[in-house]
Amino acid sequence: MVLGLGLAANHVAQFDPLDQDLLAVKQLPSAEHWLGTDTLGRDVASRVLHGVTPTFIGVLQALLVVSALGVGMGLAAGYFGGRTDAFVGQLTNLFQALPMIVIALAVLTVFHRSMLAAMVTFGIIGSAGPARVIRSATLAIRNELYIEAARISGLSDISILFRHVLPRVVGPVIVQLSLIAAIAVIVQTGISFLGLGVPPPAPTWGGGIFEAAASLNDFPWLLVPSGGVVALTILAFGLLGDALRDTAVEAWSRPVHRKATRLVDNAGLAAGAFGQAPGNAVLSVRALSIVTGEGAQQRTLVDRVDFDLLAGETLGLVGESGSGKTLTSLALMGLLPPGTRIASGALRLAGQVIDLTDEERLRSLRGQDFAMIFQEPMAALDPCFTIGHQLAEVIRCHARLDGRQARERAIALLRQVKIQNAEEVAKRYPHQISGGMAQRVGIARALAPHPKVLFADEPTTALDVTVQADILELLRTLKEEHGMAVVFVTHDWGVVADICDRAMVLFRGRMLETADVIDIFDRPQHPYTQALLRANPHNAPPGQVLPTVDETLARMAQEAA
Numbered sequence: 001m002v003l004g005l006g007l008a009a010n011h012v013a014q015f016d017p018l019d020q021d022l023l024a025v026k027q028l029p030s031a032e033h034w035l036g037t038d039t040l041g042r043d044v045a046s047r048v049l050h051g052v053t054p055t056f057i058g059v060l061q062a063l064l065v066v067s068a069l070g071v072g073m074g075l076a077a078g079y080f081g082g083r084t085d086a087f088v089g090q091l092t093n094l095f096q097a098l099p100m101i102v103i104a105l106a107v108l109t110v111f112h113r114s115m116l117a118a119m120v121t122f123g124i125i126g127s128a129g130p131a132r133v134i135r136s137a138t139l140a141i142r143n144e145l146y147i148e149a150a151r152i153s154g155l156s157d158i159s160i161l162f163r164h165v166l167p168r169v170v171g172p173v174i175v176q177l178s179l180i181a182a183i184a185v186i187v188q189t190g191i192s193f194l195g196l197g198v199p200p201p202a203p204t205w206g207g208g209i210f211e212a213a214a215s216l217n218d219f220p221w222l223l224v225p226s227g228g229v230v231a232l233t234i235l236a237f238g239l240l241g242d243a244l245r246d247t248a249v250e251a252w253s254r255p256v257h258r259k260a261t262r263l264v265d266n267a268g269l270a271a272g273a274f275g276q277a278p279g280n281a282v283l284s285v286r287a288l289s290i291v292t293g294e295g296a297q298q299r300t301l302v303d304r305v306d307f308d309l310l311a312g313e314t315l316g317l318v319g320e321s322g323s324g325k326t327l328t329s330l331a332l333m334g335l336l337p338p339g340t341r342i343a344s345g346a347l348r349l350a351g352q353v354i355d356l357t358d359e360e361r362l363r364s365l366r367g368q369d370f371a372m373i374f375q376e377p378m379a380a381l382d383p384c385f386t387i388g389h390q391l392a393e394v395i396r397c398h399a400r401l402d403g404r405q406a407r408e409r410a411i412a413l414l415r416q417v418k419i420q421n422a423e424e425v426a427k428r429y430p431h432q433i434s435g436g437m438a439q440r441v442g443i444a445r446a447l448a449p450h451p452k453v454l455f456a457d458e459p460t461t462a463l464d465v466t467v468q469a470d471i472l473e474l475l476r477t478l479k480e481e482h483g484m485a486v487v488f489v490t491h492d493w494g495v496v497a498d499i500c501d502r503a504m505v506l507f508r509g510r511m512l513e514t515a516d517v518i519d520i521f522d523r524p525q526h527p528y529t530q531a532l533l534r535a536n537p538h539n540a541p542p543g544q545v546l547p548t549v550d551e552t553l554a555r556m557a558q559e560a561a
């Protein structure tokens with residue numbers, strides 16, 4: 001808005017900013033002079049408005065220098081590391097050690113009060129701060145897998161920097177540039193205030209503050225318009241930076257609250273669809289569909305999945321990577337990742353029917369009736385708190401216990417998951433325990449609220465084989481002790497055979513077959529299940545090359561023809 005008014009100053013301002021009226025000096029705001037007049041009777045509003053353009057030109061000059069130098073140095077130092085990093089480090093140290101104001105005064109003297117020279121100098125010296133911040137942000141992501149993958153696939157460093165690194169650090173870049181813009185306003189105002197910038201009578205914000213300071217005792221009002229516009233502009237740069245950062249960086253990570261086009265009528269579904277559900281089903285899910293994208297871009301990721309989970313049963317969700325196993329379980333937990341949403345479906349839990357598109361209702365089940373354990377047990381624990389503290393926190397969320405009681409219950413839970421020295425483990429931090437122990441802690445945390453259903457998303461994949469067997473054994477025992485039902489996400493037929501009672505095979509988001517585990521292994525009905533089983537390494541004689549699922553499907557199609 002300030003910039004808009006400044007650009008339209010010739011039309012908006014009622015007076016020439018240089019017109020003096022010695023008969024109307026030091027006037028307070030009036031209908032004629034909106035912000036009053038100064039010590040020479042000039043219209044203050046007109047002078048403030050005409051001061052906008054030179055100020056913003058200066059800001060732009062500083063921003064261009066910082067964008068090129070500060071952002072460039074930060075990206076290069078963080079990405080290349082080594083000597084580049086050391087060189088940039090020395091340079092930024094040097095810039096930060098330079099006395100900015102003394103250098104600016106010298107530059108203004110040499111370049112005859114050139115604001116351009118002052119702003120370029122400020123941009124060069126001021127680029128040290130953004131360079132350091134952007135270096136740190138780049139360091140944090142330069143070893144991420146997708147950057148490695150881009151390197152391996154032959155992309156040049158420049159295109160990796162601009163296409164893969166810059167978009168990830170755009171948040172800090174925007175924030176740093178908004179800070180620089182605000183400081184550039186202060187520097188310009190300071191220079192004009194010292195009488196070293198554009199000479200009077202040209203209208204500048206700093207000049208206005210200088211005049212206001214001179215007549216502060218007899219006409220204090222004069223400081224309000226000139227100081228106010230500077231303060232408001234600085235504030236506006238901060239807010240603008242935050243808003244731009246939110247739009248550019250965080251918009252994608254916000255949950256989408258818009259409801260998708262419903263694929264089925266959920267009201268009708270809730271009323272009739274559970275008729276077929278077995279009497280002893282703890283959880284029944286009907287027509288669960290998950291989509292991503294909007295309008296014509298909408299893509300179905302999980303397509304009308306139905307299943308029943310019986311009391312004390314373990315149901316395996318099996319399928320290749322990307323078949324929708326994880327999304328199915330996350331959807332029921334109300335934990336879908338950003339960009340995806342439930343388009344339709346209903347569940348019935350303990351006789352209660354819940355519309356799956358009702359996010360609020362679904363969220364209330366999490367941690368109460370539904371609990372979850374994850375593939376990366378260590379990543380699911382907060383490194384800053386002890387195991388005991390983290391367990392006690394969850395326990396106190398669900399039960400009215402004091403600190404000591406919650407700690408005792410935490411230790412009891414650790415014993416339930418067969419951790420021998422539970423008291424001692426409770427005092428440890430996550431980095432002080434093994435992966436297998438971390439998964440036991442994850443299970444203990446999931447058990448704390450006595451859930452009806454436990455979702456286990458490949459909980460043994462990240463563990464070594466002997467620990468895997470221990471964890472599966474533990475889950476089997478706990479399921480029996482607690483009477484829980486378990487939904488077990490896996491792509492490992494060995495795990496299905498070991499722990500599941502029934503299995504549901506998913507392919508590209510569609511449910512192909514659900515059967516008892518023995519039937520699935522002995523009499524798989526769907527050609528895809530047959531192909532998936534043939535690709536199972538557990539069945540293969542050593543040394544034999546297994547057919548891929550696609551190869552088996554192609555051969556079956558040929559035989560059928």
Ligand SMILES: Nc1ncnc2c1ncn2[C@@H]1O[C@H](COP(=O)(O)OP(=O)(O)OP(=O)(O)O)[C@@H](O)[C@H]1O
Binds near residue numbers: 324328340
């Ligand atoms: N946030 C997301 N936005 C868009 N599509 C997604 C998102 N998360 C997952 N998908 C897509 O949804 C589909 C199902 O993903 P899901 O993670 O459920 O598969 P999965 O069977 O669990 O695979 P894996 O065994 O590799 O974990 C995949 O095609 C995946 O690319």
